[in-house]
Amino acid sequence: MAKTPYDIDLDRNPANYQPLTPLGFLERAAAVFPNHTAIIHGTLRRSYREFYARARRLASALAKRGIGRGDTVSALLANTPATLECHYGVPMCQGVLNTLNTRLDAAIIAFSLDHADARIVIVDREFSKVMKEALALARVKPLVIDYDDKEFTGAGERIGTIEYEEFIAQGDPTYAWKMPDDEWDAITLNYTSGTTGDPKGVVYHHRGAHLLATGNVVTCAMGKHPVYLWTLPMFHCNGWCFPWSISVVAGTHVCLRAVRAPAMYDAIANHKVTHLCGAPIVMATLLNAPANEKKPLPHVVEFFTAAAPPPEAVLAAMKEAGFNVTHLYGLTECYGPAVVNDWHDAWGTLPPAEQAMKKARQGVRYGALEGLDVLDPDTMTPVARDGETLGEVMMRGNVVMKGYLKNKASTEKSFAGGWFHTGDLGVMHADGYIQLKDRSKDIIISGGENISSIEVEDTLYKHPAVAAAAVVAKPDDKWGETPCAFIELKPGTTATTDELAQWCRKHLASYKCPRYVVFAEIPKTSTGKIQKFKLREMAKGV
Template sequence: MSIYERGLQRRDANHVALSPIDFLVRASEVYGGLPAVVYGRVNRTWGETFERCVRLASALASLGIKRGDTVAVMLPNIPAMVETHFGVPMAGAVLNALNTRLEAASILYMIEHGEAKVLIVDTEFAAIADRVRERFPEIKIICVRDFESDIDHGAMPNDTEYEDFIASGDSNFEYLGPEGEWDAIALNYTSGTKGNPKRVVYHHRGAYLCAISNALEWDLEKHPSYLWTLPMFHCYGWTFPWAVAARAGINVCLRRVDAKVIFDLIRRYRVTHYCGAPIVHSTIANAPEEWRAGIEHKVKAMVAGAAPGPTVIARMAEIGFDLLHVYGLTEVYGPAAVCAKQQARTHVNNAERVVLNARQGVRYHLQAGTTVRDPHTMEEVPKDGQTIGEVMFRGNITMKGYLKNEKATEEALAGGWYRTGDLGVLFPDGYVKPKDRSKDIIISGGENISSIEVEDAIYSHPAVAVVAVVAQPDAKWGEVPCAFVERRPGQQASESDIIAHCKSLLAGFKVPKAVRFCELPKTFPRKIQKFALRQQIGSAAAISQFQPYSFIKVGG
């Protein structure tokens, strides 16, 4: 035994499990009188927010919620959504934030699979809540009325109202922290029921470290003013509810993205930071100049997904918005790589700078590694910016695994790295740039769309014999689904027929924006060649002779 081990074991005095909930506790202790959440007439301090979160935890505990139970929430970016990020884990439970844009069938699946005991839901989604109540009468439903929005969706008389539920909690409820930092803190579902949805589980340690990394990567100063343009159901707002608490900042809540409202809030609360998909930044960059009147301070913006076009990047700089490009996936808590800007690049021309800043970059501070490797040999690809391999991550900012799917967990984490399924290249300076998605996921306006789910919907049309769905570039959304269809002999169906059929089965953002009728290219034994379809529509994701698991050169 080493001399450094004898009598120097881990104790309560020198080791406490890392948890992002401690950020709230400290913010209330040190900056309890400073603003924490603003929304319409709501203006709460960190002290008040802490008390409400404690009461929420107490009220959940009074329902019998305990360690490892799931509490589902279906809420826009309103104060209650911020509070659930703390109050639910304070009860020892696991937070399951549901995508408010999904159709009822997907929500029901997620609630059943995650074994939710409670659903906290905005009254805007009362119809889905009714379906949940009918299907799962044992689930306790807590309804949130948003009195600050322009539309009052009315009460849900059969359910407890959130404010009454909060009031029923004990402000002296004692939060003891997780039993261990490996305890689950959140559960994510990222696509619909027919598209083999991911069931990603986060732990307290990862959420803590990702939040700190966000603060470090973005130089998040003390008391920032953060605008919630990014849905908090997306990877828990990329862990920013916890990061903002760590810096005792202001959560400026926003129910829905509206460019004019965004500028009004930036002006009113002197917003310093916001995140979003490329479409959000494009909307802001192209807004009328008069909407920006009076905004003279620097605003920092973070973008994930495909890099915005050069015009948008230039326009953002022109209006005083500093754009930072990050990359990640649900399995790594949202962003876990960043296009770290180098001082040496300040002297290159704008066109070259745009190209350099479009690369997704290098590992986050507290992520152990980001690289591109051959998925068979696990050897790192040459740093030539051309040889394609699979993008991989390893470290603390990586999921526990997939809920109830040990096989998928083993496959995703085999070899000591998380295998993203994204294909990419590695540059001489160590920066990574993804090139394609081997899993056929379409990212539209920041939303993941399973091509399989859309294909299943189209296959159910009686006139369809064969269908394939791929990503089509779109100026507004980045990507949209495009369907290629072969009709059954003697059957007729128009583009509008297929689209109308999809609208009856899918959430609106999943419906194809274009339908093409043709004989689909196939290999033996009649496997559809999606790469050829991508080439036909000029998809940015198309790579000549797509070979997902071998070294290939771009264009070679």
Template sequence: MTTIYDRDLDKTPANYEPLSPLSFLRRTAEVFPHRLAVVHGDWRYDYATLYMRCRRLASALARRGIRRGDTVAIIAANTPAQLEAHFGVPATGAVLNAINTRLDAAAIAFILDHGEAKVLMVDREFAPVAEAALAQAKNKPYVIDIDDAAVTAGERIGAIEYEDFLKLGDFEYPWQGPLDEWDAISLGYTSGTTGNPKGVVTHHRGAYLNAMGNAVTWNLPKHPVYLWTLPMFHCDGWCFPWTITMLAGVHVCLRRVDPAAIFDSFVHLGVTHFCGAPTVLNMLINAPAEVKARLKPGVKCMTAGAAPPAAVLAAMDDMGFDVTHVYGLTEVYGPAVVCDWHDEWDALPLPEKAAMKARQGVRYHVEEDVTVLDPQTLQPVPADGETMGEIMFRGNVVMKGYLKNPKATQEAFAGGWFHSGDLAVLHPGGYMQIKDRSKDIIISGGENISTLEVEGVLYMHPDILEAAVVARPDAHWGETPCAFVTLKNGAALAADQSGSDAIIAFCRERLAKFKCPKTVVFGDIPKTSTGKIQKFELREKAKALP
């Protein structure tokens, strides 16, 4: 029905603009042009320079023929080029595909083909794997080298170096937002439970909202000094390239996680905030005493990935860190659930406080709804802390869908909810806590590992009859792959340490190192009466291993 509020009150350029995080950089460059924006080793530059460099990148890409809906891929560490790509690429209307630097050549080749990348920017450190991927890929993108001064290894494999490419662009290139806030801004690949990863497509509206959600949820101040321990390729750095820029904060780039460098940054660079998987927290906890002595109390940390053990959170708290626990997936732009802290919980004994902080929590302000539902009926489970259901999301901070995969998209959105595949309980007060992963994904160091992909490689071994892979708890990585293997009769391999070493070596020739089993257990694999492998039983066995 038409009402008086529907007549002569139209959208116009004066009262409507599609939401996009690109607007954050333009505003910050105009309001705080001389505020420090980027620190990378001895290199420092302000927001006026960051804006100019991003405009040059957008202009150079446009002159190269990049247009709305094209894909621009990047394989890089946490460097200025990676940060600039998060603004310069979507400013052309193109879609940024930040590729996990830990992937092997076959996986990267698949991504380049599936995403139809027209340009690939490659950090020199990752040139060997990129070159091998390009040799396998049918798609042949234009390659730009990122010759970072902090890298001494690796050869240039591209047609031009990044800084030279920027010189081809116009620093006054008109900054453009999307035609529609539903336009794609990013393409990120997640392994799921299949060998080939799925391409998660996110949009400008969701990126804008979750960038703001980070600021509100974490109570971020103006001008934070943010250390890039979290890879920018991981869910677009959880949207923090846009969040920190919105707040005119300092992006402190860090190529690799090094506890000494992290603690130094607290003292010498005044770092106030950083993000990381539980494995990063564990590295800080176990750093040498002389390194930890450099800690400035009160540094704020956001952690996600595999649920951090309560003991890790307690140790971080004891060291003086202020830890916020979040949960999310690539499909929801990174973190979308937070363990929103109650002041009265501060009075709890440390073990109880750590146990509360280990809960995944409640939805971000910018997400419409997140809850635990019965996956069959889509009805809420009772908030008793015992009944398991599946975590499901609904709202603006949910992906558009999976690229070129309508079946997977429809399944993921069945019943009007995004099905996370994570099983959890609901505590009184509405706080969720993950108990299992229905998709058998292993989260190691914050990265997803498909058990089916690892099992597929194990079955390629001539001496292996049956194989099953599950997560084994690990104090450093959170989880690592544990392979249960049944050998064929007459196998050349022995069911001992030498056989285990041989199987791990076999996997390392065919998989990225982080995906390979860290443990191999020989013997019969338990099955149901219908022949289905009982992974729950295997997980219990893996937990009980010495």
């Protein structure tokens, strides 16, 4: 690249260039608001001064054990203060944090530990049994640190050589933590959730974590000192980067070990929670709670949801309950959410049903994402902006992953043509808002017609007795594939196969209506995503 006058003798130096990293957010919060409550967990209260000191202790103790640039520290933890400390302490010594899904089985955990070459494992006592089994299967032999959370009252043995508090006590609270050598350095490793049955190691870098964390603050319109309730698992895309976001505005983390309605309502009422995130299952838990478990909200609470588009009926019920729902969209590969349904004031005057339809769209890119489009995957050209022409949702920018760990073929395939291929099928509306129609593998092709499982599910959700619905393709000799619906009913309600079939025929073209309806518990990941690959296997036997 040819130099211009603006390049000559105007070079990068430590005074005008520092690698982007989210680690400095905590340092600043502790300097500016040292006494502000950073963490609430049961009866525990920790200030930003304490939070920062403990993160540095952890970094120092890890460094003393030889953890440095590119070394993996795995953690199997609930939403606890230790998990927040790991998000800072591990990368502060240039290590890479690998947060493990707490609902995985031993074989998958063992695979993850081996694939990541885990040097140290921190494990909550609640999950010691599965971790013990995983370590017996794993090739690696990491140092195991037990975490004994005082809020956990169940059974669980210690399987490590040292307890977490004892371990960080060996560290220095004034430890001079290390900036990354390069902002492109890995900060965390996340394994895909397994909805496809094929987990991959997604690598995040410091630059992307910094940008998505600040992007959350802007997107969620967070003012100073928000109160954030941890209903989203911190292991999932590093809690959508909110462990770092909250430090930007010196907010308060309210930790929650388990997502239960009484605990959520108590936390919202007692701590005046302003924001929370979660999959639609969290909304269902709040809405379907018995009246004696609910409490009046202190104000309108901002709820950010992703995963499948929330059914119109659920969105309307959340608004009535006092929650303002904003629909986000993203994947593990883009640090969590990178698309937001930015709301227009004029839409607030539309009839409720039309508002719900607007809210069900995924929306437009975060300010931190440089490119979002719906493209024809064969030609890599944009589809018509008509809200009907189907294409693949694609992204590009600094909040797209570094790539898949030790998986060059998958990395190259996902970045083909200079775009990240999400695998999600959608349309582009005339106003530039995208809307998902399905995963590419979830489109049902029946008699040559494409059927969106999301459209069928949305219709089923509108039935007053339906609590959860999932629709997949069932092999069919005549049609090739035919829709098969799996249904969970709301407590105290009833519905028959014929009743639901008639309901669908009233609202859908006949070829889209499920020919099979199964009443059964729908398998989900710990983040509330429906595991359709399991349902497809179940449908074969229907």
